Amino acid sequence: MSPEKHAWWKEAVIYQIYPRSFADSNGDGIGDLNGITEHLDYLAKLGIDVIWLSPVYESPNDDNGYDISDYRNIMAEFGTMEDFDRLLAEAHRRNIRIVMDLVVNHTSDEHPWFIESRKGKDNPFRDYYIWKDPGVNGEAPNHWESCFSGSAWQYDDLTGQYYLHCFSRKQPDLNWENPKVREEVFDLMDWWCQKGIDGFRMDVISMISKDQSFPEGPLNADGYSDMFSYVCNGPRVHEYLQEMNRRVLSRYDLLTVGETAGVTVEEAKKYANSEGTELGMVFHFEHTDGAANSDAVFGKWTYTPPKLAYVRKILNKWQLELEGKAWGSLYWDNHDQPRVVSRFGNDSEKWRVKSAKMLATVLHLQKGTPYIYQGEEIGMTNRHFSSVDDCADIEEKNAWQQLVVEQKLIDGKTLLKCFDCVARDNARTPMQWDDTPNAGFTTGKPWLAVNPNYTGINVEQALADKESVFYYYQRLIELRHTLPIIVYGRFKPLLEDSEEIYAYQRLMDGQVLTVAANWTDREAACPLFAADSCEELISNYDVHKEGFLQPYEARVVWEARR
Template structure:
């Protein structure tokens, strides 16, 4: 049996930047509801929303002050209920971003925990005395730079935060914390949510005793201070897998045939360690431990061929693959590989075996948007300026049209629009048969028309130079995907007759009986005949 999340395509929306409905320059739930038809026309199956919970916005929603509410900037619970009903009426699933590693320092739990050492919620967070010689309890570094410990004058201890000091880490070794957070999942699942992307899942449990992390022998300053140490003791602890199994059991409890609830884990780990998050047996881990390799890979055919083969070989028998080209934390694919190769990358993402996640705006070929210093919002950039670690450039408003405010807002957008918004927008690309948007629509339509592209087997094909080639098979249906990752023509020898179904480029493709001649930056999907 194939589940919806195996055949489907997930579309990530950054709510602040999708559609503003009230003119304050910030996207909201009513705006997302108004643009759901774009998701349908694009051809995706599920929408994942970055955090929408009440928050002081020290880290734009990843500092949660109430796990069971909606931030007024985005709307109300009633707005959310209308959004989920509207999504379901269109056949779309809706996923939320669950942030379990840390809360906001303004969350009532932390305010109680900070009130006194003997407060019943003191142990809901991670508090420690200073090191014997004074200073922080250990050498751990925040992912945003600086010590992962902040001193609290009132109670005379440090508290741990893997990110900002406004994001104190919850103590998942405390059963009361675990129970409270599992109830959060139940709250939203009972409301009809179709699943969750679990933020920094591999961070959630820390090693007993909180020993120092070892230095990173390969550290270079341009990597950012967080990489000066290896996160050996602050992440990826074995106890986290039992927590994931409990989350999975809750999701499964709310699942029904055809309406399975899905869990997606954010995990930046080497492939061998990533595989553990599927669980030791079926039903014991998250459905999809995010596979970020395409975000970090060298963009050449031989490296990608090895990467894909190694990932497929590493998957457990019960593990379903998934692929990601971009998200709210990393440079956009069009900036990483250029606009021509971004079209080839789209074909790669949407024809590999496994569940693809598409980041809003990538269907338009948006590139990273330059942010003037006075407009920088991201705390990562503000804390470590000049290293290019800021995430604002990939979180800019969606350009819908050439109308004022790009159709995103009638006010002043919270971040600058892409410089070419008057020509690179949804309305313009919908009218252009050769646009990036139309290519994405065609690729997604092809996935529906040919199930082999969505759930079929993957067979790598021998290729040389800049050519990456593979076959997708399901029953008698066989499709060949040939991608030219170079900017010059290349030949691929193909056994047996094939018929081209889709090219990344306009105009006829040169497909012979036993050879395919690809243009520079061309990707092809072909159907085997006979």
């Protein structure tokens, strides 16, 4: 038997919903909670166990809901608390759990805590945030660059100090050094748990503890320094999470996953340790780091597809090094990442379906809890940016202003090409339900333009085609629910030098599961499927060629070696 401690969230499949773009029930062009409730039967048909909701709290929407002004209220655009309660009840009635997005590294500058904090240095809420005196010549305390370009510090005339914002200037960072802040966070978490939610996805949780000396790093050509080594995996982050676990998490049966920017495998073993003293699992970003695995134009901005050798090396490393020590999460895309079939596969009309199924196979048969991002299960693709006016995301707009307009480091045509490849708006185009106007997402004007290919790629079409990407995902989920080896079996990499094939085995109790996937649009030699005793579990081809994998072919076979 597997030595792994069993847990429901290890055996689950998670479906992320970006509410603004999922389904609009009232025709205002913005997805809402009632729209989600109306499509719960669709998600039940797919077979998922959990919905992770991107933020639905009250927010001025500077960063699409990740700037929260009231943690105990619902954004009016999404509905009411009564609508949320109905969604929760209806999901639970279908045996689907709800995980909330917890954003507590920062708040909105319109949150009552920050409004009070700005009023004066002696205000009781002043130390809820990170305020510093000006540096030399009245400049910012240091030259840290925010994640959204420009300085990470904002000057406030009222008190003559700067506040830290690792993201937008309207997202001031909370001061977790203040025990009152931690108390507030634990209280709001408990409030949601009392409501009956089933867990938390924790936004940039690795950034809650900063190096309190706020050191200056080497300046880059823009005159800024990298802040990440000083704000990620900080000196007290594990202390804070252990306190959170004692105070809240351990009191409920929850799924907890941390978005851990800058995490290493060694740090992940602490965050998601098998003793359960912090979180259940973490998200890492190594395999999606465009700057690391391709020829980046500038920072994250690239138009070069990731190389198999790099992606395989990273994923295999995490599989092997977490074994028996911590639990991992599995994902290709999310609200911050472009569409998987466009980034890692081939979204051409000829190969979209085959490569989408191939990529799903590679991910869902690995060890860890798999995440599906809305639309992934029907093979939705990236969109095309013809102008910066097509962008809604603050990260893209800031990059354009800084890199194209102000510093002239990139020409506009090149940056738009990068947007086509990795921009966050690729994931945020509305869900494609059918081939009616606006893809059945809304009867009004959608907040973000629908991808024009919705007439050929949509849920209605997928449900009518038994060979669609949807039914392939459904089968992968069924296999996970049926075969414990997929959840708890050991991971063994194969063919690690291949430039074309990603292959591995899962091993448990004398059983062997062999997975092989051709990442190219060419036939590739593959020596792994010669045994007559093997049972074919799933493949994206009906007919196989002995000794070879066809373009984007994926095969999974099972055998018992007792």
